[in-house]
Structure formats: C-alpha cells, structure tokens
Amino acid sequence: MELSTMLEYQKLDMALMRLENEVRQSQATKLYVSNKAVLTNAQEAVIKQNRDAGEMIQQMQALIAEYESVEKELKEAEDAVSDIEDAEAAEFYFRNVQKLINRLKNLSSEISKTSGKIVELNQNHAAMMNAGKEAKKKHLVYKEAYEAERDKYMPQATALQQQIAEAEKNCSEEFLTVYKRIRKLKKIPVIVPLVDGHSCGGCFMEVAGDALVALGSKPFVECPSCGRILYKD
Numbered sequence: 001m002e003l004s005t006m007l008e009y010q011k012l013d014m015a016l017m018r019l020e021n022e023v024r025q026s027q028a029t030k031l032y033v034s035n036k037a038v039l040t041n042a043q044e045a046v047i048k049q050n051r052d053a054g055e056m057i058q059q060m061q062a063l064i065a066e067y068e069s070v071e072k073e074l075k076e077a078e079d080a081v082s083d084i085e086d087a088e089a090a091e092f093y094f095r096n097v098q099k100l101i102n103r104l105k106n107l108s109s110e111i112s113k114t115s116g117k118i119v120e121l122n123q124n125h126a127a128m129m130n131a132g133k134e135a136k137k138k139h140l141v142y143k144e145a146y147e148a149e150r151d152k153y154m155p156q157a158t159a160l161q162q163q164i165a166e167a168e169k170n171c172s173e174e175f176l177t178v179y180k181r182i183r184k185l186k187k188i189p190v191i192v193p194l195v196d197g198h199s200c201g202g203c204f205m206e207v208a209g210d211a212l213v214a215l216g217s218k219p220f221v222e223c224p225s226c227g228r229i230l231y232k233d
Ligand SMILES: [Zn+2]
Pocket: 200, 201, 202, 203, 204, 205, 223, 224, 225, 226, 227, 228
C-alpha cells in the first residue's frame, strides 16, 4: 500500500483523537467525571456504613443479653443470701457477688462504648447521605452539560469516523493490525519517518540493519524498539 494512504489514514485518525481529547479536557466533562467519582464514593461508603451498623447492632444486642443474664444471676445470688450457713459459704457468696458486679460494670462500659460508636456511625452516615444527595443533584446538571458538550462535537466526530472507515478500505490488513495495536499503546503518532537514515522518528533508537534493508523493499517496517510503523521519506 502507498505511503500517502497510510499517512492520510493517520491524519484522519489523529483528527478524531484530538476531537475526543477536546471533549475529555472540557470543563463540562471534568466536572461531570469528578462529581461522578464523589457520588460513587458516597454510595460505596453508605453501603459499608450500613453493613457496619448491622454488625454493631448485633454486638450491642449480644452485650445487652449478656448484661441481663448476669443481672439475673446476681439477683438469684442475692435471693439466696438467707441460705448462708457458715463463714466459708459467706466468703464464697461475697466473692461470687463481687465477680458478678465486676462483670456488670465491664459490660456496662462496653455497652456505652458501643453505643457511642453507633452514634458516631449514625452521624457519619447522615453526613455521607447528604454528600451523596448533593452529588446526585449535581450529577443530573453536570450530565446534561457533558452530553451537550459531547453532542456539539458529535457531527464532526461522526463525519471523521465515516472518513476513517472509508480510508480503511484502502489499507492493508497487516498495516491496520499494527497501527491499531500501537495506537492502543498510545504511541502517537503511530507512523513515523526514519530520521538521519538510521533512527526511529518515534523513539529515536537506532534501527538495526535488517529492518533498514527491509525498508528498501517494503512499504513499512515495525520499529524493533517501540513497534511504530517506520517509513523512509
Ligand atoms: Zn521506535
């Protein structure tokens, strides 16, 4: 295939790239993208907070159940105080009651700690819900602006895409395969001239003898270093 066909293809492709880049770099797109990140972040945080709240409530229920059971044990011990017959039994009784009272104190402090955490979680949850709501409101506005921006470029982009599709018909399969692979790697421009008779115009590495020889008979070779399409001026 002709060099001019390859270069024409690249010219169209790069024009489309520039256009896509303009849309991407526009204020409308940037606002839309960054706010969408805020929205996603808030949504994920709320999901996590809901999960954490579920776990904390279970913890709280278990603590309360334990508290009630220890409280009952203490009450039973106190009711049995009249059964104490000797000093040994009295000592056992006091040790047992003291132990139960200590457990109650510990449980009570754990309950109040957990309760504090739940309050804090609730506050964070409310703040995150608010942030999410705000971002969602903005999302609708920004989305509209972004789509308007995109639509502005659409006719030009569509025309270029059609021209590119037309140009592809004149390109060899081999060229298109290499071109698209290098484009995907964002090595732009994909097609570069040989400079000073022996270096790649893209990566500026020396091109080995074999590739140079091949350039004499082939329309292009792939740069052995960067893979770009090399041609001789
Ligand atoms: Zn190269």
